[in-house]
Amino acid sequence: MLVKVFGSAVFGVEATTITVEVNIDKGIGYHLVGLPDSAIKESSYRIAAALKNNNYSLPGKKITINMAPADLRKEGSAYDLTLTVGILAASGQIKTDLITDYIIMGELSLDGGLQPIKGALSIAIKAKEEGFKGVILPIQNVKEAAVVDGIAVYGVENVVQVIDFFDGKEGLLPTVIDCQEEFHKTLAFPEFDFSDVKGQESIKRCMEIAAAGGHNIILIGPPGSGKTMLAKRLPSILPPMSMQEALETTKIHSVAGKVKETGLLTQRPFRSPHHSASSVSLVGGGSYPQPGEISLAHNGVLFLDELPEFKREVLEVMRQPLEDREVTISRAKFTITYPSSFMLVASMNPSPGGYFNDPDAPVATNPVEMQRYLSKISGPLLDRIDIHIEVTPVPFEKLSDTRKAESSSEIRTRVTRARTIQTERFQEYTHIHYNAQLSSKLIRMYCVLDEVSLQLLKTAMERLNLSARAYDRILKVARTIADLDASESIQSHHIAEAIQYRSLDREGWLG
Structure with missing residues (x-):
């Protein structure tokens, strides 16, 4: 008897429906075809044990299973439940009336229990697009898949529940998630708040x-000046994610298997890889491609602490994703694109000893050592960082101050207001949402300077020996400062403030 059951394969962040054809005929043998990997080939042992331990049996006949499309490589153990249902239906142990209405996925334990899978959200989205009635998944994945409206998502704990459901012995209740409630639950109480930061008012302003404006930023300062503390609090002042952004971010984390029972991700991600990270771990890829840190930081913040300690070739692979806001991984047989629209926040000491130009510093560093240390970061990478700011240690008077500093929610209100202005300004452009994404052509259009501002910028570039690459960055940042002031035009004081945020372009830093 021939039976068709449907599963799903995830490539990149998108799912593809897989048709599992099970044919049982006279003879003996178990034949699995359609480019399955080793984990799928081993499924016969898990299926046999799970069925026997639940009073069912693997038919003692010739079982031929084809996973179509047969030229697409299938990976992982998530097809165990799909294959099990197909075998039971083809051997007449369960009814076949309803099985084609559902996408069925799950990894089997030997006792018939189900283990979580990756990519449940992408699978549910694809099932809805293709008109399936519902999705049957392990109970651990049900929250992330249930955020998709218009399709029934059933969470099951073991294979017996699935068998009883198709036999009509026991009904399954679809999981319903109130996305709006989940979305706003954690918004008002961030884990890290700017009210915890003592002093550093100028750096808070810079953040x-x-x-x-969605600008990339680098913090330069000695150890203990608060660079990491400030960076960790940046997500708390970013505008709340839209529902579309939340779905995009959750989909990437779902594919990487990092969502589990949390459901919809409502807070912007903050990723902080160690400086020993490899190129593949940062941008994604591998034998079985997975999203890297820059994609897991999509719509959030990627924090690179101690930037010069990262391998140079690792930092260089970020140049294209920073510009294009997506990363394309090409292999001989396939090409996968992961979104990677993130804010880069980097921190570094100004020298190997951590101090520079400080007569009271415990470690002395000469300018040659400092130049050698800073040269580990390439010019093209710095070219993609809009704001450079020096962070100085906090004096004792500020540390011991008991007054409460401004909270993240107050700062976020101003940030959100400025982002709203930018959204309205760029509404006719599909891929531009905030000032950091402006191209040279749009900078000339939206960052027009009056005569006073133009003269100020010219004088600053000549006296401070600012590089040519600093020109566009200063204009973008000045546009954002004007938006925070709700100013239609860029004023001279906006330009003056933006000029301060190009420390590494000045002579004496990178030469």
């Missing part, structure tokens, strides 16, 4: 500008 506010970076958040308002």
Whole structure:
């Protein structure tokens, strides 16, 4: 008897429906075809044990299973439940009336229990697009899949529940998630708040500008000056994610298997890889391609602490994703694109010893050592960082101050207001949502300077020996500062403030 059951394969962040054809005929043998990997080939042992331990049996006949399309490589153990249902239906142990209405996925334990899978959200989205009635998944994955409206998502704990469901012995209740409630649950109470930061008012202002315009930022300062503390609090002042952004971010984390029972991701991600990270772990890829840190930081923040300690070739692979806001991984047989629209926040010491130009510093560093240390970061990478700011240690008077600093929610209100102005300004452009994404052509259109501002910028570039690459960056940042002031035009004081945020372009830093 021939039976068809449907599963799903995830490539990149998108799912593809897989048709599992099970044919049982006279003879003996178990034949699995359609480019399955080793984990799928081993499924026969898990299926046999799970069925026997639940008073069912693997038919003692010739079982031929084809996973179509047969030229597409299938990976992982998530097809165990799909194959099990197909074998039971083809051997007449369960009814076949309903099985074609559902996408069925899950990894089997030997006792018949189900283990979680990756990519449940992408699978549910694809099932809805193709008109399936519902999706049957392990109970651990049900929250992330249930955020998709218009399709029934059933969570099951063991294979017996699935068998009883198709036999009509026991009904399954679809999981319903109130996305709006989940979405706003954690918004008002961030884990890290700017009210915890003592002093550093100028740096907080700089972080506010970076958040308002989506600008990449690098913090330069000695150990203990608060660089990491400030960076960790940046997501708390970013505008709340839209529902579309939340779905995009959750989909990527779902594919990487990092969602599990949390459901919809409502807070912007913050990723902080160690400086020993490899190129593949940062941008994604591998034998079985997975999203890297830059994709897991999509719509959020990627924090690179101690930037010069990263291998140079690792940092260089970020140049294209920073510009294009997506990363394309090409292999001989396939090409996968992962979204990677993130804010880069980097921190570094100004020298190997951690101090520079400080007569009271415990470690002395000469300018040659500092130049050698800073040269580990390439010019093209710095070219993609809009804001450079020096962070100085906090004096004791500020540390011991008991007054409460401004909270993240207050700063976020101003940031959100500025982002709203930018959204309205760029509404006719599909891929531009905030000032950091402006091209040279659009900079000339939206960052027009009056005569006073133009003269100020010219004088600053000549006296401070600012590089040519600093020109566009200053204009973008000035546009964001003007938006925070709700100013239609860029004023001279906006330009003056933006000029301060190009420390590494000045002579004496990178030469």
